[in-house]
Amino acid sequence: QKEVEQDPGPLSVPEGAIVSLNCTYSNSAFQYFMWYRQYSRKGPELLMYTYSSGNKEDGRFTAQVDKSSKYISLFIRDSQPSDSATYLCAMMETGTASKLTFGTGTRLQVTL
């Protein structure tokens, strides 16, 4: 079993829809939770960075972390065609190295 599970999609939604992306994890030592956006053949771009449980909002993006359920979510409001990309969740323990453990990524397509 992988430490981080993420539905690979693809997920197709119409422009303007609310998108919900999710990851589950098994390692209770994870304390830092991130979402990255990756366009085809590009490097991942950091969207959200949260510590421990709770919600964080930044523009059209909201990240939620539920450590009791080992479940994290990213919501995208008013989705745009430019949001079409692969979304990667990533997690990290506190400790002596900045090792990110990634999900496989969910491919999102926002259609006109």
Added chain:
Amino acid sequence: DAGVTQSPTHLIKTRGQQVTLRCSPISGHKSVSWYQQVLGQGPQFIFQYYEKEERGRGNFPDRFSARQFPNYSSELNVNALLLGDSALYLCASSLVWAGEGRNEQFFGPGTRLTVL
């Protein structure tokens, strides 16, 4: 400000050869990490370097090695290339390492390595 830069952009090698990939972190960042991303998968952690010292190593064979220079740039070396080494190699920089608080990692565009 310039982000993380990597060179070369693309590289084609044959089995058994050796390759060196280069990374320059964001100005002021002292930590560099290397990841391997195979098509359709999330990145896998290879190494982290901070202040020229190795701080973390992933589950990769000894054919993979890295180093960090006094200016905080870094090189990743892979010897005796295998077909399975074909991937996007990503470099990430962060201001600090895990033990010092917030350590968001920012990725470069990657080097696409093809092994024939």
